[in-house]
Amino acid sequence: MSKLVIRGLHASVLVKADNGDEVAKEILKGVDLEVESGKVYAIMGPNGSGKSTLAYTLAGHPKYVVTSGTAELDGKDLLQMTVDERAKSGLFLAMQYPIEVPGVSVTNFLRTAKTALDGKAPQVREFIKDLNSNMQSLKMDKKFANRSLNEGFSGGEKKRNEILQLKMLQPKIAILDETDSGLDVDALKIVSKGVNDARKTTDLGVLLITHYYRILDYITPDEVFVFADGKVVDKGDAGLAKRLEETGYDKYVDA
Amino acid sequence: MILEKALQSDAETGTTRYTPESAHALLEIISTYSPTSTPKTSVQVTETSNVPIRLQNTAQYAPQIVLNSQKVTVSDDVHCDIILQHTGAGDEAECIDFQIGKNATVNVISTQMKDENAMFVGKHTATIGENSEFNHTVISLSGKVLRLDLEAKFAGKNASIVAKGAYFAKAKEHLEHHINVLHNMPNCKSDVKYNGVAEDKGTHIVWIANALIEPTAFGTNTFVRNKNLVLTKGAIVDSVPNLEILTGDIQGAGHASSTGRFDDEQLFYLESRGISETDAKKMIVESFFEEILTGVADKGIVSSVREYVVKTFEERTK
Numbered sequence: 001m002s003k004l005v006i007r008g009l010h011a012s013v014l015v016k017a018d019n020g021d022e023v024a025k026e027i028l029k030g031v032d033l034e035v036e037s038g039k040v041y042a043i044m045g046p047n048g049s050g051k052s053t054l055a056y057t058l059a060g061h062p063k064y065v066v067t068s069g070t071a072e073l074d075g076k077d078l079l080q081m082t083v084d085e086r087a088k089s090g091l092f093l094a095m096q097y098p099i100e101v102p103g104v105s106v107t108n109f110l111r112t113a114k115t116a117l118d119g120k121a122p123q124v125r126e127f128i129k130d131l132n133s134n135m136q137s138l139k140m141d142k143k144f145a146n147r148s149l150n151e152g153f154s155g156g157e158k159k160r161n162e163i164l165q166l167k168m169l170q171p172k173i174a175i176l177d178e179t180d181s182g183l184d185v186d187a188l189k190i191v192s193k194g195v196n197d198a199r200k201t202t203d204l205g206v207l208l209i210t211h212y213y214r215i216l217d218y219i220t221p222d223e224v225f226v227f228a229d230g231k232v233v234d235k236g237d238a239g240l241a242k243r244l245e246e247t248g249y250d251k252y253v254d255a
Numbered sequence: 256m257i258l259e260k261a262l263q264s265d266a267e268t269g270t271t272r273y274t275p276e277s278a279h280a281l282l283e284i285i286s287t288y289s290p291t292s293t294p295k296t297s298v299q300v301t302e303t304s305n306v307p308i309r310l311q312n313t314a315q316y317a318p319q320i321v322l323n324s325q326k327v328t329v330s331d332d333v334h335c336d337i338i339l340q341h342t343g344a345g346d347e348a349e350c351i352d353f354q355i356g357k358n359a360t361v362n363v364i365s366t367q368m369k370d371e372n373a374m375f376v377g378k379h380t381a382t383i384g385e386n387s388e389f390n391h392t393v394i395s396l397s398g399k400v401l402r403l404d405l406e407a408k409f410a411g412k413n414a415s416i417v418a419k420g421a422y423f424a425k426a427k428e429h430l431e432h433h434i435n436v437l438h439n440m441p442n443c444k445s446d447v448k449y450n451g452v453a454e455d456k457g458t459h460i461v462w463i464a465n466a467l468i469e470p471t472a473f474g475t476n477t478f479v480r481n482k483n484l485v486l487t488k489g490a491i492v493d494s495v496p497n498l499e500i501l502t503g504d505i506q507g508a509g510h511a512s513s514t515g516r517f518d519d520e521q522l523f524y525l526e527s528r529g530i531s532e533t534d535a536k537k538m539i540v541e542s543f544f545e546e547i548l549t550g551v552a553d554k555g556i557v558s559s560v561r562e563y564v565v566k567t568f569e570e571r572t573k
């Protein structure tokens with residue numbers, strides 16, 4: 001049983017000003033959230049409201065600076081940890097825009113990550129078996145195993161590859177940043193099944209950032225949060241998500 | 256033997272042998288000593304074989320100088336692998352001319368792993384026949400001054416060249432690669448891709464590639480790119496990709512060059528999966544070589560390059 005607790009989180013992004021100096025621009029303005037094992041929390045909110053910033057800040061991206069507030073995973077202070085330490089303590093981020101790394105194969109990447117997380121190299125045969133079966137269930141062609149990480153992958157293939165990593169690395173808490181964007185209907189089902197499988201086998205807790213209700217038909221949320229202007233402004237059940245799709249965010253955004 | 260004389264006297268006086276200028280001067284001399292007219296040795300490849308041909312040419316001891324001028328003729332329909340490994344403490348000057356027939360596949364790999372005070376200058380020329388594939392891979396890892404030029408042209412249509420290279424420059428080494436592809440025939444392809452890593456103040460990388468597409472070369476497809484990772488301040492990188500297009504009817508043409516430090520987004524991505532910063536950096540350095548090593552069949556070469564790259568990077572992070 002794991003728990004991610006975020007309290008009063010304020011964070012800024014470093015942006016280049018016109019004169020070339022780096023200046024801090026506040027994006028997160030007091031985020032309060034709890035994410036527990038086995039549960040699914042959906043976050044919806046307008047473009048630019050800071051959803052990805054929240055995800056990156058928790059994962060420790062160097063561009064984002066926490067100015068106040070706390071984030072703890074199972075009582076341990078995430079904000080004091082390096083990026084890899086956060087992953088080692090069980091946090092995973094499926095990115096909105098996965099990065100291409102030419103010359104690093106998917107297999108090599110996963111094996112290195114697994115070795116780092118477990119503190120020892122996985123058994124070769126077990127690892128390959130695991131990789132093959134996970135790729136198969138995500139309907140990824142075997143060839144992807146030897147391809148460079150995300151290089152030349154289509155948008156949907158990149159998203160599948162994120163879920164492949166989720167399944168291979170078995171984190172405690174996963175943040176899925178618009179994993180559903182750009183997926184066709186079949187891929188959406190396959191990816192959702194991947195997430196649900198991970199929930200079943202490892203009791204994964206999920207923070208699911210999305211713009212669309214349709215993924216919530218496959219991954220049922222326990223709670224839905226509305227995010228606007230850098231913080232959580234409302235919460236409810238799946239019904240709230242459905243209503244948002246019709247009404248938009250007008251009532252949460254200052255005119 | 257003009258070249259031998261030039262080099263010998265050079266060795267005796269011990270003058271400016273180890274400067275890029277002298278490498279350049281040597282190359283000038285080599286050019287006049289063309290293997291097309293006066294090859295020292297001539298190799299005929301008339302049959303496909305899965306045993307690679309080794310054009311061994313190593314000057315193991317200083318102040319030894321080895322000169323190598325060869326003409327390699329590959330017959331129609333032949334598939335062959337050619338390996339050149341340059342090692343040792345002596346200087347080397349090399350000039351190889353590849354004459355490739357029709358429907359042939361020729362894979363050349365040339366590795367430069369000289370001792371730290373040794374110099375290597377080479378010039379490879381190739382004429383590629385109709386429907387043939389020429390794959391030329393260069394791995395330059397160590398030596399005081401390394402320079403290797405590749406000049407390729409076509410003798411018929413539908414032929415292709417893939418010129419790939421990877422280099423690791425450090426400790427004031429001068430590593431220079433020139434690649435010239437002349438698109439003189441229709442529907443030919445060229446793909447030039449070099450990756451490099453540079454560290455230490457005073458280290459100098461020069462990379463110059465030219466693709467010239469002549470008016471007759473309609474349907475040409477060419478891409479020329481170079482990527483450099485600079486590990487420390489003060490390493491100098493000169494990267495110049497050139498494209499000259501003299502026909503309007505081409506399939507594609509592009510060039511790209513980038514030189515910079517580690518990409519923060521790539522490091523973050525790797526680290527976010529639990530990989531430490533040091534290991535993530537090591538993976539990125541290795542990736543520059545892995546991109547080029549894919550397709551190199553010789554397992555021994557691949558593993559020795561990997562080993563060298565990891566060892567060199569680890570020594571520096573110690």
Ligand SMILES: Nc1ncnc2c1ncn2[C@@H]1O[C@H](COP(=O)(O)OP(=O)(O)OP(=O)(O)O)[C@@H](O)[C@H]1O
Pocket residue numbers: 013014015027045046047048049050051052053054063096
């Ligand atoms: N690295 C950055 N440099 C400059 N501005 C940034 C950076 N990262 C975020 N921002 C700004 O912070 C704000 C929040 O961006 P963020 O990506 O978190 O929004 P989002 O809610 O994920 O939006 P979307 O729904 O479009 O993905 C935006 O105004 C964005 O321009």
Ligand SMILES: [Mg+2]
Pocket residue numbers: 051052053096177178
């Ligand atoms: Mg976003």
